[in-house]
Amino acid sequence: MEFFRIRKDIPFMRHALVLNIVSFITFALAVFFLATRGLHLSIEFTGGTLVEVAYVQSADINRTRTTVDKLGFGEVQVQNFGTSHDVLIRLPVRADVKQTEVADRVFDALCGAEQGTRGTKQYLTPQGEQVSRPSCTTADGKEPLTLTRTEAVGASVGAELYENGAWALLATVLGIMAYLAVRFEWKFALAGIIANLHDVVIILGFFAFFRWEFSLAVLAAILAVLGYSVNESVVIFDRIRETFRKFRKLDTHQVIDHAITSTTSRTIITHGCTQMMVLSMLLFGGPTLHYFAIALTIGILFGIYSSIFVAAGIAMWLGVKRDDLVKAAGKGGDPGDPNAGAVV
Amino acid sequence: MNRYPLWKYAMLGIALLIGLLYTVPNFYGEAPAVQLSGAKSTVKVEAAMVERVQQVLQAASIKPDFVQFDGGSVRARFADTDTQLKAKDALSKALNPDAADPRYVVALNLVSNTPRWMVSLHALPMYLGLDLRGGVHFLMQVDMRGALKQAVDTYASDARAALREKRLRFAGITREPNGITIGLPDAAEAKKARDILADRLPSLTWSDEPADSGVRLVGRLAPKAINDIQTQAITQNIETLHKRVNELGVAEPVIQQQGADRVVVQLPGVQDTARAKSIIGRTATLQFRLVDPDTATAAEVVPTRGGGTVGLKRDSIATGEQLKQASATIDKDQRPAVSVRLDDVAGRNMRATTRENLGKPMAIVLYEKGKGEALSVATINGEFGTDFQITGNFTPQETADLALLTRAGALAAPMEIVEERTIGPSLGADNISKGLYSVTGGFIAIAIFMCLYYMLFGVFSSVALAFNLLCLVAVLSMLQATLTLPGIAAIALALGMAIDANVLINERVREELRGGAGPQQAIQAGYEKAFATILDSNVTTLIAGVALLTFGTGPIRGFAIVHCLGILTSMFSAVMFSRGLVNFWYGRQKKLKAVSIGQIWRPDGAVPAAEQPDA
Numbered sequence: 001m002e003f004f005r006i007r008k009d010i011p012f013m014r015h016a017l018v019l020n021i022v023s024f025i026t027f028a029l030a031v032f033f034l035a036t037r038g039l040h041l042s043i044e045f046t047g048g049t050l051v052e053v054a055y056v057q058s059a060d061i062n063r064t065r066t067t068v069d070k071l072g073f074g075e076v077q078v079q080n081f082g083t084s085h086d087v088l089i090r091l092p093v094r095a096d097v098k099q100t101e102v103a104d105r106v107f108d109a110l111c112g113a114e115q116g117t118r119g120t121k122q123y124l125t126p127q128g129e130q131v132s133r134p135s136c137t138t139a140d141g142k143e144p145l146t147l148t149r150t151e152a153v154g155a156s157v158g159a160e161l162y163e164n165g166a167w168a169l170l171a172t173v174l175g176i177m178a179y180l181a182v183r184f185e186w187k188f189a190l191a192g193i194i195a196n197l198h199d200v201v202i203i204l205g206f207f208a209f210f211r212w213e214f215s216l217a218v219l220a221a222i223l224a225v226l227g228y229s230v231n232e233s234v235v236i237f238d239r240i241r242e243t244f245r246k247f248r249k250l251d252t253h254q255v256i257d258h259a260i261t262s263t264t265s266r267t268i269i270t271h272g273c274t275q276m277m278v279l280s281m282l283l284f285g286g287p288t289l290h291y292f293a294i295a296l297t298i299g300i301l302f303g304i305y306s307s308i309f310v311a312a313g314i315a316m317w318l319g320v321k322r323d324d325l326v327k328a329a330g331k332g333g334d335p336g337d338p339n340a341g342a343v344v
Numbered sequence: 345m346n347r348y349p350l351w352k353y354a355m356l357g358i359a360l361l362i363g364l365l366y367t368v369p370n371f372y373g374e375a376p377a378v379q380l381s382g383a384k385s386t387v388k389v390e391a392a393m394v395e396r397v398q399q400v401l402q403a404a405s406i407k408p409d410f411v412q413f414d415g416g417s418v419r420a421r422f423a424d425t426d427t428q429l430k431a432k433d434a435l436s437k438a439l440n441p442d443a444a445d446p447r448y449v450v451a452l453n454l455v456s457n458t459p460r461w462m463v464s465l466h467a468l469p470m471y472l473g474l475d476l477r478g479g480v481h482f483l484m485q486v487d488m489r490g491a492l493k494q495a496v497d498t499y500a501s502d503a504r505a506a507l508r509e510k511r512l513r514f515a516g517i518t519r520e521p522n523g524i525t526i527g528l529p530d531a532a533e534a535k536k537a538r539d540i541l542a543d544r545l546p547s548l549t550w551s552d553e554p555a556d557s558g559v560r561l562v563g564r565l566a567p568k569a570i571n572d573i574q575t576q577a578i579t580q581n582i583e584t585l586h587k588r589v590n591e592l593g594v595a596e597p598v599i600q601q602q603g604a605d606r607v608v609v610q611l612p613g614v615q616d617t618a619r620a621k622s623i624i625g626r627t628a629t630l631q632f633r634l635v636d637p638d639t640a641t642a643a644e645v646v647p648t649r650g651g652g653t654v655g656l657k658r659d660s661i662a663t664g665e666q667l668k669q670a671s672a673t674i675d676k677d678q679r680p681a682v683s684v685r686l687d688d689v690a691g692r693n694m695r696a697t698t699r700e701n702l703g704k705p706m707a708i709v710l711y712e713k714g715k716g717e718a719l720s721v722a723t724i725n726g727e728f729g730t731d732f733q734i735t736g737n738f739t740p741q742e743t744a745d746l747a748l749l750t751r752a753g754a755l756a757a758p759m760e761i762v763e764e765r766t767i768g769p770s771l772g773a774d775n776i777s778k779g780l781y782s783v784t785g786g787f788i789a790i791a792i793f794m795c796l797y798y799m800l801f802g803v804f805s806s807v808a809l810a811f812n813l814l815c816l817v818a819v820l821s822m823l824q825a826t827l828t829l830p831g832i833a834a835i836a837l838a839l840g841m842a843i844d845a846n847v848l849i850n851e852r853v854r855e856e857l858r859g860g861a862g863p864q865q866a867i868q869a870g871y872e873k874a875f876a877t878i879l880d881s882n883v884t885t886l887i888a889g890v891a892l893l894t895f896g897t898g899p900i901r902g903f904a905i906v907h908c909l910g911i912l913t914s915m916f917s918a919v920m921f922s923r924g925l926v927n928f929w930y931g932r933q934k935k936l937k938a939v940s941i942g943q944i945w946r947p948d949g950a951v952p953a954a955e956q957p958d959a
Contacts, residue, residue, distance in 0.1 A: 002943045003797075052771075100764045104618070120616055128376025128425040130452035130593075131769060133615030148771050150617075154762035157483065161897070168895035175887040183880070217830055220892055220903045224834075227888030228841055231881035238877065266851045270844040273793065277786030277840030281833060284781035286774070288475075289833055296837070 004265040009257045016313040023310050027198055030205020037208045042215035045162045047093040047155035049073075049102040052148040053110060058084045067113040068106055073097065082287040086148065093155045103150035104134075111136035114144040165219045172223050173197065176230050184237050187318040192233040195311035196226055199302045206298055212291050221295040228274070229303025232267060233311040239263050240312070244322050252320060256312050267304060275300050346867050346931040348924055356924045359916075360811070366818035369462055370469040374454035375409070376428035378435060381417035381590040383449045385749055386649055386710060386717050389590075393418045397435065404434035410460065416590055421455050428452060445715055451593025453613060470821050471596060472612070473828030473902065474765065476779070478772035479612040480620055483763035486605045491577035491757035492522060492570065498668050499545055499563070500524045501688040505730070506544045512537050515558065523548060523564035527555065534559040547572075574605065577757040582607055583748065588623050598826075602897060607759070617766055630664030630750060632690075633657060634697065635705040635721060646709055646716040654707055654718050661697050661706070666690035670750035672743035673733070680743040681735040682720075682750065691730030699727045708734075708750060719749050779832030786836055787813070790843055798850045800940035801926070805846035808922035812842050815913040820906065830903040838910025844881060845918035848874040850941060857944045863936045871923055878919060882911050 043050050053059075064087055065078040073091045081088035091102055111118050114136065121135035137143055173193060180189035203222055207214050239259035243250070250258065278300065282293035380397060382389050391413045397420060398411050408431065409421040422428040432450050440446040456469050474481050500517050503524060507514055514537065515527030526541075528534040534552045538561055542550050548563035565573075582599055585607065589597045598610040614620050634657040636642035642655025668685040675681040686694060698706075702725075707718045722734050738746070790809065794802035816835060820827065853870030861869060889911060892904035930936055 100621075100761050103764075103766075124425065124429075124452060125769070126425070127374055127454055128422075128428050128452060129374075129454045129613055131613065131615060132619075133768065134618075146770075147766070147768060149767045150765065152761075152764040154485075156485075157762050164895040164897065168891045171891040171894065172888045175891060176884055179883060179887060216896075216898070216900050217833070217903070220830065220896070220900050223888045223892055224837060224885070224903075224907060227885040228881075230884040231844075234880045234884060235877055238880070266847055269797070269851070270847045273790050273843045273847065274837075274840035276789040276793065277836050280786030280789060281782040281836055284778055284785050285833070286778040288775065288829055289778070289782065292830075292833055 004268070006261055006264065009254070009261040010264075011257055012260050012308060013253045013256050013312070013316060016309060016316060019309040020313050020317075023198065023306070026202055026205075030202045030208070033205050033208040034201070037211065039204065039208055039214045040211045041162075042213050043090060043151060043153050043158070044216050045158045045165075045214070047099075047153045047158035049091040049093075049099060049106075049153075050149075050151040051089045051091075051103050051106045052081060052150070053087050053089070053107065053145050054148050055085050055087065055145045056143070059087045061087065063113065064089070064110065067109050071105060071109055073102060073106075099152045099154055103152055107134065107136070107147050107150075110145060114138065116144055161216065165216070168219070168223060169200070172226055176227065180230070180234070180237075183234065184241070185324055187320050187324065188233075188237045188315055191311045191314035191318060192230055192237070194314055195233060195306040196230050196303070198310055199229060199299060199306050200226060202302050203295055203298045207291075207295070212294065215291065217289070217292040218295045221292045222299060225296055225299030225303060229299065229307060232271075232303055232307035235263055235266070236260055236307055236312055237315070240315070240320070248322075252316060252322075256316060260308055260312060267308075271300050271304050346864055346927045348927050348931070352920075353924060353928070356921055359815070359921075363811070363814040363818040365462070365465070366467050366821045367814055369456065369458040369467050370817065370821060372457040372459075372469070375421050375423070375457040376425045377419050377421045377453055377455040377595075378428060378431050379417050379419045379449075379451045379453055379593050379595060380435060380439070381449050381451075381593060382587075383446045383591055384712050384717070385587050386712075386719065387447050388745065389413075389417055389448070396439075400435055400438040401431060403438075404430065406431045406434060416586070417593075419455055419595075421457075449591050449593045453593065453595040455595065466822070468821065468824060470817075471824060471826040472772075472776075473826045473831070474610055474612060474767050474772070475829045475899075476772050476776050476827060476832075477612045478615065478767050478769035479610060480614050480617050481611075481763070481765040481767075482609040482620075482624070482761050483602070484607045484609060484759040485762045486578050486581055486607060487758040487760065488574050488577065488605050489521070491573055492565075493519075494668075494757070495565075495573045496520070496522070496524060498685075498687070499548060501730075502545060503541055503563070505688070506540055507537060510536070510540055512540070520562075520564075522570060523562060526561045526563070527558060528552075528561055529558040531559050534561050537561055578605065578607065580751060581757065581759060584751075585609060585624060591623055592620060606762075608898075613769075615766060615768065617764065621761070629711045630667060631660040631709045631711065631716075632662040632694070633660055633707050633709055634701060635707050637705075644716065646707075646718050648718040648721060654721055656707060656709065656716075656718075661693055662686050662690035667750065668730075670747045672740065672747045675733050675735050679735055680738045680740045681733045682738075682743050682747045683731070683733050684750065686730045688730065694732075695727060695729040698724050702726070710749060720746055775829045779829055779836075783813075783832065783836045783839070787839060790840070794843070794846070797942055799942045800929070801850050801853070802942070804922050804925040804929075805843065805850065805918075807925060808846060808917050809839060809843055811921050812910075812914050812917035813839060815917055816906070816910050819909055819913060825905060826902060828899055828902040830899045831906045834903045834906035834910065838907060838914065841885065842910065842914030842918055845874070845878045845914060846922060848877055848881075849918075849922070853939075854941055854944055857939075857941070858946055863930070863939045867926060867930065867939065871919070871926075875919060878915070882915055886911050 061078055068076045068078060068089055074094055075092055077090040079088050080086060089106060108118055116136040116138045119135050119137060120132055122132040124130055134147055135143060136145055177189050177193045180192045200222055236259055239262060240256055243255045243259050278293050278296045281289050285293055380389060394411050394413050397418050401408055406427055409423065411418060411420040420431060422431060432452055436450045439448045458468060496519050500519050503526060504517055512533060513529055518525045526537065528537055538550050538552060541563060545563065547569040549566050550561060550563050552559050552561045578601055582601060585599050589599060592611060592614060594611045594614060596612055598608065600608045602608045609624065611620055636655040636657045639645050639655035643658040644656045645653050646656060648654050666687045666689065668687055670682060670684050673681055673683045703723060705721050705723050707721045709716045709718050720734055722736060791806035794805045798805065816838065849870055852874040853866050856866035856869045886908060889904055889908040892900055893908060896904050930939060
């Protein structure tokens, strides 16, 4: 099998201007949505309380909402989580209520709404582990709902996570820039990092536009994908350098086109494989991994696009010339040159 | 040319074996067990307890798989849950004669079913994080200002005592957030005071400055001293938490410092947050009481640690809140001793009491859950106040224990729960299966694609990918890392990214073949030329991984560790291992005509213009 039967170099750069304009518009839109709608941060960042309960029957969201609203904890969000039986309740931080008691009181109220009484259920699992968990039983001994998980985060912890997340992003960007600058030269470093930051902003833009929940896991996905797609730019830049050396007659345009064309096959297959894994997470991973996988998907797709069009395009606008790379090529005859071999 | 020397094959073989050895324990599952730990601070479970447990079980004719001691608790594993329950009853009856006041917690839980010989090689399963196992997680903030304030209070009273002793006149001592200020009438007095205090309280740096009336002597805590106070406070709090958590009978509790001033407490299997919180937050109280030799007239009779009882008089001389410090030392006769320091008020009280009760015994009593126990009973040998020492026939270990218990009443600094998470047991099991399905699903999809697209080379790549998974799980198990759902996601992602290396190699080999190279040269060149790119791709990914590791906490750290390790193992498996497979298969065939790497497509005769080097 061979998917990529490309006879001629594809003139990617002929469309660079149009595509860069498209990129710029997407980027501007992403920034716009980030600014106007903002990110829907998970309680890990904002602080607050989260309660997940599982009903035996399909959950009545409205009734749950009314019940929780009556407690007066402020703006409450109630939604299904995964299945129609599972309900997720989010409550904001309140200065006057002790954070760690909120979840308990919410479960109390929900239990009361089902005419149940709160208790503690003790049992031994078939494996032989002693478990005692809070329970809600009705008069006829049934359990209309169970507490699946709770989470309470203080506001200060959240603020710190936010800060650390920003630091991690900054460290990654600087680290990658430094690496590209050493590995190539500043024009490529700048082009590579702009292209990939453009991806990050677009992923964030998606999260802002659809009001998807932005959690720590999503942040991890974004940073992981940032490191991953920069690699794409590295491969293309490597090819550009090699082509400059090999074909002296081609102009910058043609060199870039040739470099991108000859790496296409690898790019698509690699990203396709990674995407298969991510898709598997999206399908089987359940609600916890859902947004993680979505962030990765957007990151991978835009990673391909931006490496090809944005990174190479910017490098071209910045005026990459043969002379920039000939310095490296000056000693390029040396087979031991660590920079010489990186080609696909 | 595509042959590995024997030692390289041997190395790969050994890596495979080690990988298997350390991965396998994760599949053994868990077996029912009974865990024994102390119910009170004063009860210490030691290695000797193993024998006791064995005796009890033997007497009840119950045969455990094994009984082992692991730091603070004794665990016995059983074949089935019936035996487990019987063993629990037998142990409770034998070790807790008074059911109303149990000395030990006998809990039912699980231990790994890994065979003994593997355990002895430290081949153990990974820990499962709370999101995979269910349990509670607390993040506790230690109030460092509280700890500092306590320290400053002590310094203030010490300074007052020192100046009074030397009969220096001073206008009063003010406590500052990180030091004390003393008002003195003139420079001469200030000089004298400074000399005394610099000698007595060396952890403060002293300076004097003119004030409205006289001179102000300022003692500030050096940054190192502040640091010491904080480290000590958090260490003591962690020690105290360890003791209390024992009581919950949790199989693998995690109590760790996080950052400068936080403590993470994770209790797998515990769902009952209210009880967990009450135990963690409980304060035991300590009292210094005079002993009443006549138990009939005594206000209270409490057991001693040695097993006897002692009668106490009604009034308490000092309490745990007034205790400033208790530590193990050596007295002037070179005997192990516990040195105790009380605050001013308690010191005055102590001085008055000891003056009147020379030669009489005094007890230190620890009250936990409403029941008292005498930690030590000692004879008053002289008049003393805030500072004194308790000596006896102690071993250094005993004094360390006694000091710890004396402090156990109080936390060094107040703590507050800033983050709390509970995960139900069914959710944990659910998360495990979701994580496993994700990894398997993605792996199978990739393997099928690779095999179809690259034929035999695809098979090699898939085997190498499986080897990568094996290595990753083995390394994580060796490190005894905690596996979480983000960790599983990182494993999946690592596999999805690791295949990149094999794609690079295979594409390169194809390209060489397309260019007309012979099969053996193509393999050689393909692997060699792709290596630099593989290195590149891993460096950029690693940069992001390290940034996450540095700045991440909690779930992010779990993700980052797996992510970074996955990159390292993929370098090994995708390059060395897959090359080993290829060499093993093709390397010996000298007249190799073709390799199975899928169709090599050549643009029918017409080579693109750019492909023709003009040089």
